[in-house]
Amino acid sequence: MTLSPKFDQNTLAGFAAILLWSTTIAVVRSLSEQVGGLTTAVSVYLIGGVFCLFRLGWRGGIPKSFRRLPLRYLFGCGALFVFYMLVLYLAVGTAKSRQQVLEVGLMNYLWPALTIIFSLFILNKKAGPLLIPGALLAVAGIVFVIGQEVSISWISITENFAGNPVAYSFGILAAVSWALYSNLTRRWAEGSGGAVELFIPATGAILLTLRFFTPEAGSWTLRAGLEAVFLGIVTVAAYILWDRAMRKGDVVLVAAFSYLTPLFSTVVSCLYLGIVPGVSLWIGCAMIMVGSILSWLSISDKEPSRKI
Secondary structure (H helix, E strand, O other): OOOOOOOOHHHHHHHHHHHHHHHHHHHHHHHHHHHOHHHHHHHHHHHHHHHHHHHHHHHOOHHHHHOOOOHHHHHHHHHHHHHHHHHHHHHHHHOOOHHHHHHHHHHHOOHHHHHHHHHHHHOOEEEOOOHHHHHHHHHHHHHHHHOOOOOOOHHHHHHHHHHOHHHHHHHHHHHHHHHHHHHHHHHHHOOOOOOHHHHHHHHHHHHHHHHHOOOOOOOOOHHHHHHHHHHHHHHHHHHHHHHHHHHHOOHHHHHHHHOOHHHHHHHHHHHHHOOOOOHHHHHHHHHHHHHHHHHHHOEEEOOOOOOO
16 A cells, blocks of 8 residues: 655645635635625626636637547536535525534535545545544544534434435535546546636526525625635635646545545634634544544555456
């Protein structure tokens, strides 16, 4: 088993994407309180989409940029990208309380573990005995971190799931779709460029269509506008970096590092929103870090199969 990490620029791009995503959670909460959750998503992806289209035009035009992309990546991963954003919004939108919103978010945070598990089948990786305990420890750490805001337990999750199975199912579908997207991007587009600059405006257009049928109360201010622009630019940068990491970097190492996303976002939220972190944050931090390391150590490439 190879234990040396692949810290090249592509893998580091994935780390940077995770750190960028972690800075957005608190800003998303702030903007959502001002203009509404769906309006926030629409504004972020429309602003990001416009930025993407300008970037594509600057590089030589949209048709030229995607002419050589594998069709299965362009349409398959593109559909998974848009589907992930859609079901994630539906998961949050159909949650009936703040408790359910956080628990649905916990369902979504299963994607790092699923990304590692799916790599066994899609990327021909081999799992060691540390995978299960490492993944369980990391997920338990995520529960501790999210528990900063409300008390989350297995009982509350099962009861709320039974009372609102649609929202929790959407949360699980979000995790599955993003894990599939990350692995299939590597398998289908490893030797080609990415198409995130097309996926983001497509997502913005679909969310805008939903917004027309979902009225929301809210008002725009200078602060809200600046937050929307910040989120749009950071979101584009993060997805471009993530796509690069999935195509060319160490997928398993980046996925293991992704377990730290809720921890980083919670720390940033505490700073931005003036929340005092509790002991559970640091307990969760230790659990996530140990679980992430164990998960990464458990995965290696399979030996080349013998030709028959």
